[in-house]
Amino acid sequence: MKKIRMTKGQLESRISDAVAKFEKEYMEDDYKDIKTKIFQDHILIIIDGFLNVPERRLVDLEHGEVLFKEIRTALFEVSQQQLRECIQEIVDVRIVSSHWDVSTKTGEKIIVLTVDCNLEEYLT
Numbered sequence: 057m058k059k060i061r062m063t064k065g066q067l068e069s070r071i072s073d074a075v076a077k078f079e080k081e082y083m084e085d086d087y088k089d090i091k092t093k094i095f096q097d098h099i100l101i102i103i104d105g106f107l108n109v110p111e112r113r114l115v116d117l118e119h120g121e122v123l124f125k126e127i128r129t130a131l132f133e134v135s136q137q138q139l140r141e142c143i144q145e146i147v148d149v150r151i152v153s154s155h156w157d158v159s160t161k162t163g164e165k166i167i168v169l170t171v172d173c174n175l176e177e178y179l180t
Contacts, residue, residue: 060147060178067147067179068092074142075101075167082135096174097152099143103165106158115160124160132156139167149173 060067071092079085088105107115114120140151149171156167 060175062179064094064176064179067175068094070146071099071101071143074146075103075139078135078139078142079103079106082138083131094175096176097171099169099171099175101167101169103167105163106165107160107163121160125158128158140169143169147171147175149175 062070069092071094072090075092076087076090079087079090085103085106086108087103090104091102093100093102111124115124136154140154143151152170152172154167154169156165158165
């Protein structure tokens with residue numbers, strides 16, 4: 057991998073922008089904020105305020121939170137390849153694994169990607 061001609065903050069911002077586009081196009085989600093942090097071979101993405109009104113009503117029902125998480129897990133599984141491609145367009149690295157979780161209490165979604173190298177070593 058060649059040196060990436062941007063700072064860590066610039067790369068994190070570009071990844072956040074790509075995730076925002078992914079969230080709108082593939083997940084059709086609204087959100088308040090997206091933050092990305094790079095830690096060696098991990099990319100941490102925090103999406104804040106993504107729960108919509110019907111989803112908030114669903115999680116308040118008995119067994120609603122379990123149903124919500126099952127649906128969101130299925131959606132993530134079928135769309136994670138598109139997310140990987142969005143990230144790989146920005147940084148030429150292989151994504152080794154991806155994990156995610158949501159909090160129905162705070163409305164946060166967390167995505168953690170593990171890549172095949174220490175990204176911080178390739179930043180200017």
